[in-house]
Amino acid sequence: MNLQEYISSGIIESYVLGLASDEERQEFEQLCGQHPELVQARDAFERQLEQQALSNAIPPPPAIKAKVWAETGLESETKHSPVVRMGWMKYAVAASLVLLAGSLFWNLNLQKQNQGIQKDLASAREELNSARRSLAAMEADASVLQKPGMKMAALNGMDASPASYATVYWDTTSKDVYLMVNNLPQPPTDKQYQLWAIINGQPVDIGVLSMSQKPLQLYRMRNTQHAQAFAITLETMGGNPVPKGEMYVMGKL
The missing domain is CATH 2.60.40 (Immunoglobulin-like)
Structure with a gap:
């Protein structure tokens, strides 16, 4: 088995996004236990999605932040408790997953349409070549029939x-x-x-x-x-x- 080809096939993206079939999911999980490279590639893709969600987050204006500190009676944000990922991040990641899944579906759909266009184009070329051959045969026949005698x-x-x-x-x-x-x-x-x-x-x-x-x-x-x-x-x-x-x-x- 060529592990690099397997990774490049899109199985990791399908697995993380929940698009893989049961058979593909079971096979992927089994191979993850055998190949650490697969686990690393899966984790890297999950981190990439999380970073994408974080990069889209909009920080609140400073005036709003100061008002929140004053009304809650909490100290300013200079003293931090340990960082805990909030629930909104899950929703942001989920939204990113939905967008990415839609993008993958769109690309696959375009690929299928392109394959159909290529097939129609090949058929049209064959019909054109057949018409050219028929025309050439008719022209040859016409030249024969126009001979003197x-x-x-x-x-x-x-x-x-x-x-x-x-x-x-x-x-x-x-x-x-x-x-x-x-x-x-x-x-x-x-x-x-x-x-x-x-x-x-x-x-x-x-x-x-x-x-x-x-x-x-x-x-x-x-x-x-x-x-x-x-x-x-x-x-x-x-x-x-x-x-x-x-x-x-x-x-x-």
Whole structure:
């Protein structure tokens, strides 16, 4: 056990102010019997509170003091009896404890609020970074679609899913193929969409979809030559060499 870290944790203040839990209080009292340094630190904090209370005391004016001596018939304060702490000091110390407890509570509350603000700030930063990434992806997609020689094929929904829709962009120069998923239902966990190029009436596999992209972002598919149409089917995970599942969308180039 690191005694200095334990002292710095605020346990002494919590114990003296009565803010410690029963478990913390019992542990502290047990450790005080083992470590004199803890007792010294506790006593020092109690003295500090007492001195703070004394420093806030306001002495009476000299005229009032003289009147008190005259009316009571007591000798002047030049002859002192042994100093005895009066009851008011207990109240002053108690008031100081209340003020200090309130100060500690306020600081803890501010600390919690600050932690909440930091968490909200981190979340806002992540949202901003995500928006920047999405914007960068959209700008990259826009630059692809603006290339000269880019042809588009609208893939409309078939009987399996009439509301489905996708768009294929084919670069006639580089033969690159890009797919934009406008509306496709989320596939089952053991299924995956697969894109086919229809060449001379035969389907040619040009890639499966991970469905990881956000809507209206482009998937880069495999190159193809002389495609007349494109289609998407729902296949087993990993795809098939020939289409076996239902066709969801199809469109001519």
